[in-house]
Amino acid sequence: MTVGQTTGIAIIGCGYVADSYRQCLSLHDRTLRLTGAYDRDAQRLAAYKATWGDHAYASLDAVLADPACSIVLNLTDPESHAAVTEAAIAAGKHVYSEKPLAMTATEASALRDRARAAGVRLASAPCNLLGESLQTAWAAVRAGAIGKALLAYAELDDGMIHRTHYGDWLSRSGKPWPGRGEFETGCTYEHAGYALTIFGAMFGAATRVTSFAALLVPDKQTTPPLAHPAPDFSVGCIEYENGVVARLTNSIVAPYDHRMRIIGETGTLEIREPWDYASPVILRRPGEGRIARLIERRLGGGLGKRLPMARKVPFKGGRGKPTMDFLRGPAELAAAIRDGRPSRLDEDFAVHITEVTEMLQYPERFDRPARVQSRFASIEPMEWAR
Structure with missing residues (x-):
């Protein structure tokens, strides 16, 4: 959901790279709004919440049912990318996925086709x-x-x-x-x-x-x-x-x-x-x-x-800070959706x-x-x- 010029995003997968994305959120506070995070591992999710204080979703279904979330950030392990992205597409969510979009070109093409049939957008890291x-x-x-x-x-x-x-x-x-x-x-x-x-x-x-x-x-x-x-x-x-x-x-x-x-x-x-x-x-x-x-x-x-x-x-x-703005990719996708143009990482x-x-x-x-x-x-x- 877009409120004014801010787009709601949710993190799925609270592993190592999730902190790098979260650390960049302040660079996009006028355009992106984090609605919360979810991880199937309760300990990982608890550690993330204790560090950042963000809302923790109770389940993947809860993320996908939240109307405040417009874009899902799929930060799960690579072998899970396709399944999580497919579920988000089925729920009508746009997806920004960590690399790779899928483990094979055939699988990636199928995700693209499903997204287009559902009228949602996909994009993928890296955003360097x-x-x-x-x-x-x-x-x-x-x-x-x-x-x-x-x-x-x-x-x-x-x-x-x-x-x-x-x-x-x-x-x-x-x-x-x-x-x-x-x-x-x-x-x-x-x-x-x-x-x-x-x-x-x-x-x-x-x-x-x-x-x-x-x-x-x-x-x-x-x-x-x-x-x-x-x-x-x-x-x-x-x-x-x-x-x-x-x-x-x-x-x-x-x-x-x-x-x-x-x-x-x-x-x-x-x-x-x-x-x-x-x-x-x-x-x-x-x-x-x-x-x-x-x-x-x-x-x-x-x-x-x-x-x-x-x-x-x-x-x-x-010195402990990312040398890349990891959220520039999701911000680019959000801007492309708002402006009705192709994303540079589509x-x-x-x-x-x-x-x-x-x-x-x-x-x-x-x-x-x-x-x-x-x-x-x-x-x-x-x-x-x-």
């Missing part, structure tokens, strides 16, 4: 595409700062998480980071969207994917051992409809490296951390003379110029990202190269980045 850093990089591409875009590289290597003390990673309400679930869902499903969304916005739909994936460390030192460990490494080449080719690597084996580069005829844009809305965008020119080439080789990319941000990031991350886009992600993590399910079936309408940049 809407952040200041990536909007700045996208604006530079549109302005021709690197000439014609030719190639894109993205590293989403997260280090050997299973060798860290991840059991000590607690959210604000004391929820442990769900390592076991992450290892069984797979780092590609968990992380690829952070690159695929911005590449899709910049370059249009992917048309073909050539991928390789492997499980390099089957034993992640969990107790009990993982029943179904997912690939912990993938690398794929993605061809886009505008001719750009991208190479995307995901792993929880190689050392931490989240660098993203967009290479054009006259320069390269580099973003060090696509999970950080304030990550600097560096413009580098290719070395042409002997000295310039030497600098490029010695400095790992050459001298660069930091581009001014499209606007100042309206919050400060770090259901067609979410299906497309799910399909490409599945091709990257499970190449054996598809022909090689895999031809991408899904398409989406062109995405508009944020108004402040035009």
Whole structure:
């Protein structure tokens, strides 16, 4: 339900990531109103309520029956996403889902079709595409700062998480980071969207994917051992409809490296951390003379110029605070519904990202190269980045 210009949202799933969303609510107090939260685990729900003081729903049915709630934030574990989203659609609720929208492209397409038949809207994380850093990089591409875009590289290597003390990673309400679930869902499903969304916005739909994936460390030192460990490494080449080719690597084996580069005829844009809305965008020119080439080789990319941000990031991350505004995605969906326009993270886009992600993590399910079936309408940049 929308009251004035505020849209009622409810959280389903009070695990680790729910605190990150809740921590961003104050950034949207004029447009979003939290009606409450629910988790099937009573202890998780109680810990959430004790931390934030929000209304705790007694059941999933109670959430879906509440007329004050217009958008459900589906923050459950990935394997539960489809079932919870389907129930919300049946109840006439719009849904913003944590990634992935579903565990297969077929399942995601079915959710989209059900939502359209029910007259409700879907959108899916990640929402880093809407952040200041990536909007700045996208604006530079549109302005021709690197000439014609030719190639894109993205590293989403997260280090050997299973060798860290991840059991000590607690959210604000004391929820442990769900390592076991992450290892069984797979780092590609968990992380690829952070690159695929911005590449899709910049370059249009992917048309073909050539991928390789492997499980390099089957034993992640969990107790009990993982029943179904997912690939912990993938690398794929993605061809886009505008001719750009991208190479995307995901792993929880190689050392931490989240660098993203967009290479054009006259320069390269580099973003060090696509999970950080304030990550600097560096413009580098290719070395042409002997000295310039030497600098490029010695400095790992050459001298660069930091581009001014499209606007100042309206919050400060770090030191226990998210470096991303997790609620910017739900706020975008709410604004799109109010304005009667497509969401920048709409259901067609979410299906497309799910399909490409599945091709990257499970190449054996598809022909090689895999031809991408899904398409989406062109995405508009944020108004402040035009």
